[in-house]
Amino acid sequence: MxxxxxxxxxxxxxxxxxxxxxxxxxxxxxxxxxxxxxxxxxxxxxxxxxxxxxxxxxxxxxxxxxxxxxxxxxxxxxxxxxxxxxxxxxxxxxxxxxxxxxxxxxxxxxxxxxxxxxxxxxxxxxxxxxxxxxxxxxxxxxxxxxxxxxxxxxxxxxxxxxxxxxxxxxxxxxxxxxxxxxxxxxxxxxxxxxCWVQEGVLLQAVAAALPAGRQPAMQRLTAAWAQRQQTVWRQAMAMLAGRLARAAADRETLPDAGWRAPLQRLAAGLGQALGLPSGGDADPQARAMAALAARLDTDIRHGTDALIQLHGLAGQASGEVLDQLARHFARRMPVDEGRAALWGGAVAGALAGLKADIASGGLTLGGGLLAGGVLGALGAAGAARGVNKLRGVQAPLLAWDDAVLDGLLRAALLGYLAVAHHGRGRGDWQPTEPPAVWGEAVDAALAARRAAVQTLWRERAGWLADAPAAADLDRWQTAVAALLAEASADVLHQLYPDGARVAALRPAAGRAAASIQPAAS
Missing domain, CATH: 3.40.50.300 (P-loop containing nucleotide triphosphate hydrolases)
Incomplete structure (x- = not known):
């Protein structure tokens, strides 16, 4: 009936x-x-x-x-x-x-x-x-x-x-x-x-207020609502995983500037330290970094627009990718061993400075590069052989480093919360500063899954020398979607335990980590 x-x-x-x-x-x-x-x-x-x-x-x-x-x-x-x-x-x-x-x-x-x-x-x-x-x-x-x-x-x-x-x-x-x-x-x-999960609590309260004979119908309606919302939630996680996969696989090949490149980079770093104009527009590395940042900015804005529409909202994303993301580059540059001895201080020092820059959260091409130039006078040829052998790079290229992927993973969850909380009655969607309680919940959910995240990043590291096969990238993206689903369910459960229960969102730790094990050859 x-x-x-x-x-x-x-x-x-x-x-x-x-x-x-x-x-x-x-x-x-x-x-x-x-x-x-x-x-x-x-x-x-x-x-x-x-x-x-x-x-x-x-x-x-x-x-x-x-x-x-x-x-x-x-x-x-x-x-x-x-x-x-x-x-x-x-x-x-x-x-x-x-x-x-x-x-x-x-x-x-x-x-x-x-x-x-x-x-x-x-x-x-x-x-x-x-x-x-x-x-x-x-x-x-x-x-x-x-x-x-x-x-x-x-x-x-x-x-x-x-x-x-x-x-x-x-x-x-x-x-x-x-x-x-x-x-x-x-x-x-x-x-x-x-947040949409709070609507499930409302439906449950309505069911409890109805006469016993009407409650089975309300239970069926609540189940239908939960199924509809879960579909939107899963689609949102797939969208966000696609963004991460595209950023993880993105890279820019650099032209080989020959023996002048180390000196050019040292001169640029010295000029930056002295407050001189950078002249970065003519620098192939600067152009490559800008190209990566532009693609990421476009992808985030288009992806956010799609997420807004998926949730039945109006409006468009605006603004640019945060400046700090544009500084997080993993620079992979093959070093000519024959020239390494001649340019020992410059090349090995640049690598040492680069390591310091990445460890501090980004590639500044500034102070870290200059400091490395002083410290890298010894063992230049050995350092060059080690970098080439360990990294196996045949052409210089730039790609996003793990710090960016960490930031994108966190930003994806916070961005999802922003859209999922925006009531249509409020008008067009507008980006706002996330409440502190969201950041705390997201950080806790990601910390509990740090091992799975690191496994994902380790598998991705092999793509920087050789682009991943489509099947491998799809499998990796599926694993990211599973991790995002687990983490977001955990976050919603922290923020709205009753609502997450009615919506049947149950964190399932371990699935994401298991899903990214290398496929059998």
């Missing part, structure tokens, strides 16, 4: 019902303006449908205006519910008051559960409309789930718990008053900065 479950957004006027409806539906519905009584009639929208044909409708309704007056009018009526169903004259005399009547008529006739939205940006004691509106909802006899809107950017878990408990305590006191609505649950669900 199939069922239609109706949940209705109700609130004081101009609290954000239509904004939240857009976020939950993933599409623009109704009209959003900073004004009272913008919505005048109740409008149904299909939120999710199960394979069995069950339907979950989300209703956007007119807001309550003069709540105290409405509660008094109902209290004075001999048959308050009958009055609501028959009164029509206020439509012409007092349209806002008529809109409030329309809202309660709808809840009485259509709603299985009322989702009562409150503005959590204000203190509960300052929301004088709460008591009369809960009295009105109490007359209707429908289950009520309170949603805290306008919570602000995600903060610490302790601060959010304190805010939630403050509202729960206040609402419990109001619900204890005679005739007040019985609140089934109080949930944080910000229309602007919610």
């Amino acid at each position: 199939t069922n239609t479950v109706s949940i209705s957004l109700v609130s004081h006027t101009n609290v954000g019902k239509t904004t939240l409806a857009r976020t939950l539906l993933g599409r623009d519905v109704g009209e959003v303006r900073d004004a009272a009584h913008v919505t005048e009639v109740a409008e149904p929208h299909l939120l999710v449908e199960s394979p069995e044909g069950d339907r979950l409708l989300l209703w956007d309704t007119p807001g309550f205006g003069d709540s105290g007056r409405l509660a008094r009018r109902l209290a004075q009526a001999g048959n308050p519910l009958g009055w609501v169903l028959t009164e029509v004259w206020d439509r012409w005399r007092d349209r806002p008051f008529w809109a409030s009547q329309r809202a309660i008529r709808h809840v009485l006739g259509e709603a299985d559960v009322a989702l009562y939205l409150v503005n959590a940006a204000e203190q509960p004691d300052d929301a004088g409309y709460l008591a009369p509106e809960l009295q009105v909802l109490g007359l209707l006899g429908k289950p009520v789930v309170v949603l805290l809107n306008q919570l602000g950017p995600p903060g610490s878990a302790a601060a959010e718990v304190q805010q939630l408990q403050q509202w729960q305590t206040h609402l419990a006191a109001l619900a204890a008053q005679p005739g007040s609505a019985q609140v089934q649950a109080v949930l944080p669900l910000d229309a602007f900065a919610r």
Whole structure:
């Protein structure tokens, strides 16, 4: 047997019902303006449908205006519910008051559960409309789930718990008053900065508020919602893994500048140290570095655009790749052993300086290069033979080093969180500074998988001399997607344990590491 479950957004006027409806539906519905009584009639929208044909409708309704007056009018009526169903004259005399009547008529006739939205940006004691509106909802006899809107950017878990408990305590006191609505649950669900897994907690609360006979249908609907969201999540991880794979395989071959190259690099480093113009535009190495950075910048922006669209959002990524990423190059340069003795201080010193630069987080081609020039006067030919033999490079090239890949891995997870938290009701997607709590959760998830990450980077190191076969690159990308899925599930579980459970996101440590073992030859 199939069922239609109706949940209705109700609130004081101009609290954000239509904004939240857009976020939950993933599409623009109704009209959003900073004004009272913008919505005048109740409008149904299909939120999710199960394979069995069950339907979950989300209703956007007119807001309550003069709540105290409405509660008094109902209290004075001999048959308050009958009055609501028959009164029509206020439509012409007092349209806002008529809109409030329309809202309660709808809840009485259509709603299985009322989702009562409150503005959590204000203190509960300052929301004088709460008591009369809960009295009105109490007359209707429908289950009520309170949603805290306008919570602000995600903060610490302790601060959010304190805010939630403050509202729960206040609402419990109001619900204890005679005739007040019985609140089934109080949930944080910000229309602007919610995470999609929180919607699963809402669906679970709706199921718990329904009569026993309606709960199987709601369980099927929740499962259908989870399946839809998991598909989007897996596609997002595949997109991010593709970005990492392209960056890992990218490289730029450099022309062999012959014996002048070490001196040119030393001169450039000396000029930089003295504050002289670099003249980098004519430097083949600088051009190669710029080409790598430009491709990465384009890939990140295009990939972010695709991620935004995948989540049903509007807007485009903007800006450039962070400057520090452009400095993280792994430079692989074959050294001519015959010339190494002649240019011992320059060549071996440059290599020593390069090692110091990479160890400090990037290739600066500056101070590290100059310092190495002083320290590398001895053993130049041996150093050149060691570099060539160990690295096996036949042509000079530049590629992103492991520090960049680490940064891209972290940035991918933080970027996913930014998109996954952006409510459509907020408008076009815009990049924002990630909250500290996100960074902490991402760092913890990646630290727990450091061995798997290093295994990925070690396998990739062999590509710098010989480009990987398409099958090997695909296998590597699949392993990265698995690692991202595990890490992101872990992060969401840290941030929203109940939501991740309802969404059936379960970290499975070890799969990513196992999936990147070399294939049998």
